[in-house]
Amino acid sequence: MRKQWKGTLAVMTALALAGTGCGGPGGATGKGEGGPPTANIATVLTMSGFAAVFGQQQKSGIDLAVEKLRTDKVADLKVVAAEDTGAANATALNAYRKAVAQEPAVVFGPILGTMVLAMRGEIDRNSIPLITTAATTSLTQNNNKNIFRNFANSSMTIKATAQFAFDKQGLKKPAILADNTSFGSDAALLRAEITKRGLKAVADESADTTATDVTGQVSRIIRSGADSVFLQLLTGSPLALAVKTLRSNGFTGQIYAAPGMTSPSTLDLLSESEAKDIYSAGLALDTTGGAGADFAAAFKQQYGKDPDIYAAVMYDSVMLLGKAVSEGKSTAADLRAALRDANYTGVSGVFHSDAEGNLVHTVSILKFGDGKKASVDQDIDVQTEATNG
Template identity: 30%
Template sequence: MFLKSAAIALTALLATSLIAKAETIPVLVPITGFLSLEGTSQRNGAVMAIERFGKPFDFETEVTDTGTSPEGAVTALRRALEDRPHAAIASMLGTQMLAMLPIAGRAGVPLLTVSGTAKITEIGIPWVFRFFPGDSVVKVAQARYAVEELGAKRPALLYQTTAYGQSGAEHLRKIMEELDAPLVFEEAIDISVKDMLPALTRLQEAKPDLILLHLHSGSTALVIRQARDQNISLPILAGSAMHQPTTAALLEPKQLAGVCAESASSPISEPIGPVEDFTAEYRARFGTEPDAFALAQYDGALMLIAARNSGARTAKEIRDWFANNSYDGLAMTYKSDSKGNMAHDAVVVCYDGKSAVPAIKRRYENITGVK
């Protein structure tokens, strides 16, 4: 009887140990609100990577919707930190990242993100790793394509009033000046604005030869639709939000004629190879098409798994491994520039007016020259 009881107790203890062994990776992203399309892609990429490749390390994910307020992100992070995670997937929204970073820094927990806001890696908190090219990368690609491929001399810019929008506008303003094609018009648009005609009317009065956009998904689609409905046929070179299949789905293919966009990648534009396999698996798993945000966060989560596989166990060891190693992901090779900027490549995609699937027109590799 004693032996039987001892065996039962030992079995229970082993089971408890196995349960305790599982490590939860918090996924703190905006899946409601104005960034829901982008945030859902970020979540999907992280979840897919960890579910597929994290099992040998007993990785699990716990997704928390941060909404779009800094307070929502801070609350989500503080709750996640109660379980003492060794790393977390963190919001792509710049204002949320700027609020979360000091907390993560004090706790000593690496945050993996696909936020494009430049400032998050410039404030001196060495616990953030960005797997989507920041504005210092993609805005260079956008500006160079505007001038070198589209021949722009009088570009106009519409950008969002958010931290993301202001960051991109600042970089575009400077780079276009350096390329001898200064902006002839610029206007910031609040995320709540639905009627883009007043801004488009003022833009036309400046007689631009190209429209640059640096807007979130919904605003990007509204500007393009209303511009085309008003027979504004100027070429449009948009930010990364436009490459998303969910953004293109908001428009008719004919409205996309003359529209291009910068991005880190475009999975649906890759017809063969490992990215095609990723796209097929993503489509089967989530019933939708992947975008660059999903692929970048997928690669970021896989680099976390690679760090663990290389022996990094604690939060500090993971941070140090990220800071000192490169990783060959599906979209590109990731390597820190000493500030946590891991992604240094970009692409420009264009639509032909007949399909919602863009073609990759130009690739820009290692724009920052990181070694």
């Protein structure tokens, strides 16, 4: 049995960043007077609206890393813009435009894939690297050059989940419950994995991210005779609501939850009995000792709450960026190249870039047990077909 990891911090993850800047668009700075090398960064995160829990954790992870780099005199990363995407794609695009007007060398983007897709054209035109935790698979496809993902994409987590659930556990009657976001639309990848194995989803349901009742969907899943249900739902209340409803209505099959199951924003809404025996694909962060424990303790001391995986990967991203800055990287082009060559181990795992800009390639199948703690049942190295030219 693998050793246990704190469920509040498990999951997939990782990333890499790099940079310093120099004068001119897409990179500002150089060597600070009498201090460490400097570079400008910007954040365009979802700080309000239904997905604010993500942006707030991510911003805290970024700020903690910036302060540590400065205190340790490794690099002085200056946040020249901190914009809120709100809940709409148009607002997110305007926030991005405001941020890049300040000429950052790197932008940290929102977790919602639809927002990043709305920015995609301008990201390419500006040629400023953007780091995102959005799992929507298509973000880094189609000749992507500037978007880097510090989290396993949906294609990876779904492939790993399918291998474990269907090939190892032998489940035959899957049901699906997905939300109406671009993340939820990646349930199409699960349908393909099901079909590839000669199986059929016995129920295929959807729910709005703002839904407060999914009893109808759950009732249909139970009536279908499903032996398992796969929840492609956003972290927090959407995912917790589905789990609670499945439990309260007596669903006895296996539950496979999206990677956000490991986040405190989800787990805090569930009882121990509701979370127990749920599987979730992701990467595990060891908080029992070493760098993972130090990070978790520092985060809680600073913000009075536990970090989630989204905070951890952003923390690692900034620390990698700081390392690159300390080595003399300066422009957006330098940082893009550094991200392409990334091979870095942080508190959340190993980050290594592929041709599409994905920085995470190992997915752990986690199972929740007593105390809402998750243990690693199996690690799966996932290879996906690159589509970039």
